[in-house]
Amino acid sequence: MTTDGPARTAAGVHLHEAMAADLRRAIETGQLPPGAALPSEAELMQRYDVSRNTVRGALRTLENAGLVTSVKGRGRRVSRREPxxxxxxxxxxxxxxxxxxxxxxxxxxxxxxxxxxxxxxxxxxxxxxxxxxxxxxxxxxxxxxxxxxxxxxxxxxxxxxxxxxxxxxxxxxxxxxxxxxxxxxxxxxxxxxxxxxxxxxxxxxxxxxxxxxxxxxxxxxxxxxxxxxxxxxxxxxxxxxxxxxxxxxxxxxxxxxxx
Amino acid sequence: MTTDGPARTAAGVHLHEAMAADLRRAIETGQLPPGAALPSEAELMQRYDVSRNTVRGALRTLENAGLVTSVKGRGRRVSRREPxxxxxxxxxxxxxxxxxxxxxxxxxxxxxxxxxxxxxxxxxxxxxxxxxxxxxxxxxxxxxxxxxxxxxxxxxxxxxxxxxxxxxxxxxxxxxxxxxxxxxxxxxxxxxxxxxxxxxxxxxxxxxxxxxxxxxxxxxxxxxxxxxxxxxxxxxxxxxxxxxxxxxxxxxxxxxxxx
CATH class of the missing domain: 3.40.1410.10 (Chorismate lyase-like)
Incomplete structure (x- = not known):
């Protein structure tokens, strides 16, 4: 986090939270299916027009919710559930x-x-x-x-x-x-x-x-x-x-x- | 995190992890019982002889494990379970x-x-x-x-x-x-x-x-x-x-x- 604190949307929601919510919907609706690779940090920065810190904040939220898994050297994927x-x-x-x-x-x-x-x-x-x-x-x-x-x-x-x-x-x-x-x-x-x-x-x-x-x-x-x-x-x-x-x-x- | 990455113990364990493990033991053994106030950040810095960042890293680990709850303006307490x-x-x-x-x-x-x-x-x-x-x-x-x-x-x-x-x-x-x-x-x-x-x-x-x-x-x-x-x-x-x-x-x- 920067000393200014995280950026916010007009509605007062932290940008990284809004971005996490958007990606969560994509995962829940199957637009991003289990096992799918997430776009790179650079792509996400561009797509959402946000800083790298905001992208990382959003991805951390998804990881902490168990929705996204990061594999060393192979980027991040939508978590698979094969219970x-x-x-x-x-x-x-x-x-x-x-x-x-x-x-x-x-x-x-x-x-x-x-x-x-x-x-x-x-x-x-x-x-x-x-x-x-x-x-x-x-x-x-x-x-x-x-x-x-x-x-x-x-x-x-x-x-x-x-x-x-x-x-x-x-x-x-x-x-x-x-x-x-x-x-x-x-x-x-x-x-x-x-x-x-x-x-x-x-x-x-x-x-x-x-x-x-x-x-x-x-x-x-x-x-x-x-x-x-x-x-x-x-x-x-x-x-x-x-x-x-x-x-x-x-x-x-x-x-x-x-x- | 500093640019040097988190400090490590002689055994190569991150200091904040070793500190979190120590506090976890205190909680699990009941030395810090449910509802007990945790020592302040300053006290923990002194007791473990570590930086504020290390203390915060350890406390975050315990919060993410659900063992510690932070109450706005009232510090951190051992989580209560009254299921x-x-x-x-x-x-x-x-x-x-x-x-x-x-x-x-x-x-x-x-x-x-x-x-x-x-x-x-x-x-x-x-x-x-x-x-x-x-x-x-x-x-x-x-x-x-x-x-x-x-x-x-x-x-x-x-x-x-x-x-x-x-x-x-x-x-x-x-x-x-x-x-x-x-x-x-x-x-x-x-x-x-x-x-x-x-x-x-x-x-x-x-x-x-x-x-x-x-x-x-x-x-x-x-x-x-x-x-x-x-x-x-x-x-x-x-x-x-x-x-x-x-x-x-x-x-x-x-x-x-x-x-």
Missing amino acids: VEIWASRSESRARRRPTGVDSWVDDVEAQGRTARTDIKVAVVQPPADVAKRLQLEPGGLAAVRQRVRLVDGQPWNLNDSYYPMELAQEVPAILDPADVVTGLTVHLADRGHIQVSYLDEIASRMPTPDEAKTLEIGPGVPVTVQTRTGSAKDGTPIRCTISVLPGDRHILLYEVSA | VEIWASRSESRARRRPTGVDSWVDDVEAQGRTARTDIKVAVVQPPADVAKRLQLEPGGLAAVRQRVRLVDGQPWNLNDSYYPMELAQEVPAILDPADVVTGLTVHLADRGHIQVSYLDEIASRMPTPDEAKTLEIGPGVPVTVQTRTGSAKDGTPIRCTISVLPGDRHILLYEVSA
């Missing part, structure tokens, strides 16, 4: 899982013609306070966590950390196995009498942390949807708590509900 | 609604010790393409829309627009009544044989549009969770499509699912 749909209200169905023998995440992604992979690490930790509370752990209590980075088409796509109370991990050794348990741990847990009969999903959105942005290659202006799923046995005992961190431009959570 | 919980998997239950005679939104908010109000406008429009598709409208087809601004404790809290195919609006006059229909339109629709037996919720997150940010007074670094709910009759005919725009720091969507 994966996740059937959140079906994903724990054992009836669905047993026959396919495939992780429901993999199943959802492959059904959409894309490739899925999961990298898993296993750790024993004192879980974050919100997880400890949902698992009803004693203060300082431990949990086994299966930390997953899920990839789509080879690209890091989301984070999915499942926490289990330590007693369960001792009873069901598969929880601590750093290989993907294709039939799903719910099956192993059920075989030991820990039958998950219901779960509660809590969904919010926020900006990613710097670590999340780095791991998942999230650009500016893209929030994450955070799903906290707590699975319970028939008597209400929590069996596990899973936190999914889902970049907002890449995921749609689907819930089917009977009214 | 309302919405029982999304129960909200269409007629069994729940008939006896209370209250909008499920109002019911949820009041159960949390807060006050709720809804401002409604009714219009007949060509709905946005994504809504027209979900309502299976003919090209150019019209819909009645009930556009709500919902307030909590007197503050604009979220947007909730319900679209109905025009034929239904002609059959069920309450749809076009700009008063709040306390028993819920599902009841009126059901009385005419249009029984909503299920709905599909699609949930994503994105940054707010400038209009949404203005109406809902959403600060920088706060995304919106967008819930698109399509209700259907037994034969699969769509009855309505509701788009809720929920600022991410003020809402938690809850879904209870049987496994």
